[in-house]
Amino acid sequence: MALVYLFPLLLHLLRPFPTVSAVGINYGTLGNNLPPPKTVAQLLQSTLIDKVKIYDTNPQILQAFSNSGIDIIVAVENNNVANISSTKSAAEDWFSARITPFIPATSIVTIAVGNEYLATGDDNMDPNALIQAMQNLHEVLLSRGLDRKIKISTPHSMAVLATSFPPSASTFATTLMPTMTAILTFLADTGSPFMVNAYPYFAYRDNPATVPLEYALLGNSSGVHDPKGYVYTNMLDAQIDAIRAAIVSLGFEGQSIHIMVSESGWPSKGEPDETTASPDNAKTYNTRLIAKAQSNKGTPMKPNEKIDIFLFALFNENKKQGGSSERNFGLFNGDGSKVYDVDLSCEFCSGSKMEFGFGPGSKMVQRGPSVWCVAKPHADEKLVQGVLDFCCGPGGVDCREIYENGACFGPNKVHAHASYAMNAYYQMHGRNYWNCDFKGSGLVTFSDPSYGTCKYSQQ
Ligand SMILES: *[C@@H]1O[C@H](CO)[C@@H](O)[C@H](O)[C@H]1NC(C)=O
Numbered sequence: 141m142a143l144v145y146l147f148p149l150l151l152h153l154l155r156p157f158p159t160v161s162a163v164g165i166n167y168g169t170l171g172n173n174l175p176p177p178k179t180v181a182q183l184l185q186s187t188l189i190d191k192v193k194i195y196d197t198n199p200q201i202l203q204a205f206s207n208s209g210i211d212i213i214v215a216v217e218n219n220n221v222a223n224i225s226s227t228k229s230a231a232e233d234w235f236s237a238r239i240t241p242f243i244p245a246t247s248i249v250t251i252a253v254g255n256e257y258l259a260t261g262d263d264n265m266d267p268n269a270l271i272q273a274m275q276n277l278h279e280v281l282l283s284r285g286l287d288r289k290i291k292i293s294t295p296h297s298m299a300v301l302a303t304s305f306p307p308s309a310s311t312f313a314t315t316l317m318p319t320m321t322a323i324l325t326f327l328a329d330t331g332s333p334f335m336v337n338a339y340p341y342f343a344y345r346d347n348p349a350t351v352p353l354e355y356a357l358l359g360n361s362s363g364v365h366d367p368k369g370y371v372y373t374n375m376l377d378a379q380i381d382a383i384r385a386a387i388v389s390l391g392f393e394g395q396s397i398h399i400m401v402s403e404s405g406w407p408s409k410g411e412p413d414e415t416t417a418s419p420d421n422a423k424t425y426n427t428r429l430i431a432k433a434q435s436n437k438g439t440p441m442k443p444n445e446k447i448d449i450f451l452f453a454l455f456n457e458n459k460k461q462g463g464s465s466e467r468n469f470g471l472f473n474g475d476g477s478k479v480y481d482v483d484l485s486c487e488f489c490s491g492s493k494m495e496f497g498f499g500p501g502s503k504m505v506q507r508g509p510s511v512w513c514v515a516k517p518h519a520d521e522k523l524v525q526g527v528l529d530f531c532c533g534p535g536g537v538d539c540r541e542i543y544e545n546g547a548c549f550g551p552n553k554v555h556a557h558a559s560y561a562m563n564a565y566y567q568m569h570g571r572n573y574w575n576c577d578f579k580g581s582g583l584v585t586f587s588d589p590s591y592g593t594c595k596y597s598q599q
Pocket residue numbers: 223224226230
């Protein structure tokens with residue numbers, strides 16, 4: 141088997157490459173002028189965006205993103221939460237109807253149960269139903285061996301906090317503490333992220349006198365000092381750490397619950413009094429947000445913990461309710477033109493620096509260059525066997541080629557079979573370096589590991 145491995149040094153150098161980006165975007169569909177999902181999927185594939193969050197389980201969208209290398213977060217709509225919380229079989233029915241038909245071809249990685257459910261102020265939205273729905277869905281995943289592949293969480297608004305300043309003194313609203321404790325226990329037990337929709341824009345709009353614009357715009361402001369010694373140069377970091385402090389205040393200090401920014405953005409237009417809702421400010425904020433999402437930097441409280449970020453939003457949605465700014469958070473108009481210029485080019489996409497757009501001259505490209513994932517030659521055999529079992533089972537890899545009579549059956553060695561399966565998994569999941577980690581047993585290589593009639597897949 142002619143496998144050529146990268147030297148550790150080269151592997152180390154690989155890490156900061158922008159293909160290792162992790163920029164997500166929210167794809168809302170409350171517009172009557174939006175392009176078909178297939179067009180959206182094809183075009184996103186040529187950008188640095190590798191994760192998409194939707195607000196339902198729209199079957200056309202899930203179909204369109206099959207085999208796209210883009211991970212998807214789907215949602216249970218708020219008005220479906222009660223139903224799913226009612227019985228385990230209601231959750232089974234929902235999952236079978238909405239999710240099963242699309243996996244594993246579509247890489248569904250998270251189910252967001254409700255959206256800002258606890259802040260709706262609607263008495264019909266029982267907080268206990270939320271946690272029960274999350275638990276029921278998790279049971280469904282467990283029974284199908286999918287719990288490692290698909291996570292369950294729920295996006296919160298910043299309104300779940302009683303106070304957010306100073307960040308280190310922040311706590312959840314008293315009435316929500318029992319629910320939050322249950323949710324955090326669930327997230328810690330299942331290794332799922334805490335999702336928060338964080339908008340410095342609204343905080344700035346509502347308090348322009350006390351908040352410097354640069355601070356809200358993710359700029360390098362002179363700094364806000366927290367009594368515990370943390371220095372904040374931008375409000376988004378302060379908001380994230382306010383959530384972190386509230387989590388810690390409920391006793392979840394030791395468990396590492398990852399915080400994900402499930403929405404953040406800046407409108408390009410608003411009501412007449414929303415004077416900072418402008419294309420220039422939106423461009424500045426979103427450009428900096430993308431840079432932040434691609435960096436490995438955390439926040440002052442946890443400088444080394446990378447934050448996953450989902451921009452809000454892909455499109456201006458002309459049918460969205462609320463003030464004018466609500467309909468103007470998009471990077472794109474419905475016809476595919478950019479609302480303002482934001483660079484979404486992916487340096488390591490072949491045909492680099494291509495223009496994202498729907499108009500003439502925009503072309504579709506594959507993500508390149510060619511890279512594969514294989515098992516480290518000296519990785520522990522038991523670990524590698526576990527990885528192989530995972531990939532061919534819950535991981536959803538088609539492993540027929542490494543079974544007897546398959547083109548990759550020989551050599552009949554655990555490492556060889558695992559390499560085939562790990563690579564297939566890696567290619568399926570968008571070639572993010574963490575999809576070739578496998579507890580340290582995977583290795584990214586530039587050499588095609590294919591041999592004879594045994595072909596290793598590539599995107
Ligand atoms: C939940 O929704 C399903 C499908 O729409 C429906 O058949 C069922 O009766 C609902 N269950 C409850 C408890 O509302």
